[in-house]
Amino acid sequence: MEVMNSAFDPGYGEAWNEVQTMSMLAMPGVWLSLAWIGEQPVGFALNRQIVDEAELLLLAVSPDHRRQGVAMALIDRSRAILRQRNGHRLHLEVRHNNPAIELYKRAGFVQIGRRPGYYHGANGQIHDALTLSCALSQA
Numbered sequence: 001m002e003v004m005n006s007a008f009d010p011g012y013g014e015a016w017n018e019v020q021t022m023s024m025l026a027m028p029g030v031w032l033s034l035a036w037i038g039e040q041p042v043g044f045a046l047n048r049q050i051v052d053e054a055e056l057l058l059l060a061v062s063p064d065h066r067r068q069g070v071a072m073a074l075i076d077r078s079r080a081i082l083r084q085r086n087g088h089r090l091h092l093e094v095r096h097n098n099p100a101i102e103l104y105k106r107a108g109f110v111q112i113g114r115r116p117g118y119y120h121g122a123n124g125q126i127h128d129a130l131t132l133s134c135a136l137s138q139a
Contacts, residue, residue, distance in 0.1 A: 045074040
């Protein structure tokens with residue numbers, strides 16, 4: 001939970017609490033990948049697969065370890081696990097002004113939709129969500 005709490009800006013209210021996270025981990029088709037430097041967890045990816053597609057539900061890297069390839073390694077790991085599970089496509093949703101969008105584009109994701117007013121920030125602001133997708137055959 002420490003990585004999640006440090007990775008997500010509290011102003012946007014995007015971090016999950018422990019109950020939400022543990023409930024999701026108990027669901028079928030869900031897996032968590034962790035990134036470590038030494039004995040310190042520095043990032044994670046939480047995914048959920050349904051049939052042959054999966055959603056990258058959460059991707060988080062501690063601020064001190066950003067721009068070092070950790071997030072891309074976690075995306076690559078998510079795709080590798082999905083391939084092992086005979087999956088073909090990985091989806092995600094991201095706030096329209098999240099700087100991580102550039103990372104997702106470099107990773108081969110393309111925008112396939114927009115959800116107006118999807119995110120409600122802790123400060124009362126409303127933000128659109130972009131729906132992105134990546135075919136594993138193109139990644």
